[in-house]
Amino acid sequence: MTNFSNSQPVFIARCEDYNEDHLYLILKESFDTLGIDHTVFAGKNVLLKPNLVMAKNPDAAATTHPAFARAVARLALDLGAASVTLADSPGGPFSEAYVSVVYNTCGMKLAAKDGLFALNSDFGFSEVHTSGVKLKTLNVINAFLKADVIVDLCRLKTHSLTGMSCAVKNLFGVVPGVEKFQMHSNFPEVGNFSEMLVDLAQYVTSEKTFIAVCDAIVSMEGNGPSHGMPKKTGMVLVSRSPFALDVIGERIMFGAKGDNTAVIRHLDIAAGRGIMPRNWQDIEVVGETDYDVFEFAPPDTGAGYLLKNLPNFLGGKLVDTFSARPVINTKKCVGCGRCADSCPKKTIRIGRRGEKGKKIAVIFRENCIKCYCCQELCPLGAVDTKQHFLIKLIH
Numbered sequence: 001m002t003n004f005s006n007s008q009p010v011f012i013a014r015c016e017d018y019n020e021d022h023l024y025l026i027l028k029e030s031f032d033t034l035g036i037d038h039t040v041f042a043g044k045n046v047l048l049k050p051n052l053v054m055a056k057n058p059d060a061a062a063t064t065h066p067a068f069a070r071a072v073a074r075l076a077l078d079l080g081a082a083s084v085t086l087a088d089s090p091g092g093p094f095s096e097a098y099v100s101v102v103y104n105t106c107g108m109k110l111a112a113k114d115g116l117f118a119l120n121s122d123f124g125f126s127e128v129h130t131s132g133v134k135l136k137t138l139n140v141i142n143a144f145l146k147a148d149v150i151v152d153l154c155r156l157k158t159h160s161l162t163g164m165s166c167a168v169k170n171l172f173g174v175v176p177g178v179e180k181f182q183m184h185s186n187f188p189e190v191g192n193f194s195e196m197l198v199d200l201a202q203y204v205t206s207e208k209t210f211i212a213v214c215d216a217i218v219s220m221e222g223n224g225p226s227h228g229m230p231k232k233t234g235m236v237l238v239s240r241s242p243f244a245l246d247v248i249g250e251r252i253m254f255g256a257k258g259d260n261t262a263v264i265r266h267l268d269i270a271a272g273r274g275i276m277p278r279n280w281q282d283i284e285v286v287g288e289t290d291y292d293v294f295e296f297a298p299p300d301t302g303a304g305y306l307l308k309n310l311p312n313f314l315g316g317k318l319v320d321t322f323s324a325r326p327v328i329n330t331k332k333c334v335g336c337g338r339c340a341d342s343c344p345k346k347t348i349r350i351g352r353r354g355e356k357g358k359k360i361a362v363i364f365r366e367n368c369i370k371c372y373c374c375q376e377l378c379p380l381g382a383v384d385t386k387q388h389f390l391i392k393l394i395h
């Protein structure tokens with residue numbers, strides 16, 4: 001029997017609402033079941049790492065609901081934590097001014113108002129070295145380095161590039177601000193990028209005491225991680241392994257279509273490295289074992305789902321060639337320039353339609369690496385994607 005390096009049970013509970021007291025009880029039960037007790041937290045500095053991809057109201061389902069931050073903070077303090085701090089590095093500048101707007105819009109400022117947990121005020125970062133396969137050095141935010149325990153407060157979502165955003169992808173937020181765009185450039189195409197994500201998650205879980213708590217009460221389908229549709233799934237997931245949690249998260253998202261229909265590269269890579277089993281049947285589930293599975297609408301890029309149906313001769317790197325390309329929706333675009341700022345290849349320009357026409361973004365396709373950062377971070381959802389005509393034919 002294979003010995004996996006990071007396979008842990010996944011606790012699942014049904015949960016229909018964001019009532020903080022109810023969540024606290026569910027999380028307490030999950031910690032009791034998984035053996036997460038005062039020995040984990042006593043005297044420790046705890047970092048809550050939510051998914052705050054951009055400034056959005058929690059009802060949009062793009063960001064972790066603040067009730068999770070409060071419930072986990074209460075539990076950590078009850079178990080003896082010395083301090084609880086919430087920190088994220090959203091897609092944009094890692095500055096007090098920018099992050100403050102994100103915290104406020106996402107409801108985290110209000111959640112922290114009574115002092116239950118602190119909002120990170122250190123916007124510094126430091127270089128670290130990893131023993132990763134692809135990722136050897138990177139900068140990480142100081143709030144991560146200062147913490148003893150990391151609680152990965154992810155939300156279950158589709159993702160235009162990686163297919164899903166859950167416990168593993170959420171850890172990308174320990175990389176400071178716009179350096180994330182550079183990482184997309186350094187690791188172009190979903191295969192390279194997913195290798196990097198696995199390296200990063202292995203680094204985080206080897207450096208810190210780690211717990212993943214997933215907000216799957218209302219998840220996101222379609223054009224995640226920012227512009228998809230909320231999808232009621234009614235669950236909370238907890239695990240000591242981000243990899244095991246993602247395998248079960250993948251089943252919840254895509255399992256109604258049948259097993260092995262999704263293409264989540266970072267899970268294939270992690271399983272190939274012997275980190276955890278690839279099949280959900282081989283991951284131990286505790287708590288609600290008879291959980292619901294769904295058929296999430298995939299992103300328009302086809303990531304994580306439609307591309308599975310490509311014939312084999314189009315597999316591997318060719319999938320990247322045939323994946324959808326970003327296109328500007330000129331009716332919605334207001335020329336704000338956020339997409340140009342976030343483009344790792346600097347292949348977006350802001351121009352005018354005619355001499356006095358309105359400002360709009362223009363994508364120069366030649367250098368585009370299809371990372372979809374522009375789509376993810378456009379505040380107006382004005383970046384669509386266009387499927388390759390061959391893929392349209394197949395479907």
Ligand code: SF4
Nearest residue numbers: 333334336337339378
């Ligand atoms: S596509 Fe979106 S982010 Fe880019 S300029 Fe237009 S409105 Fe701004």
Ligand code: SF4
Nearest residue numbers: 343368369371372374
């Ligand atoms: S145009 Fe968009 S998808 Fe293409 S490289 Fe730039 S940010 Fe990435």
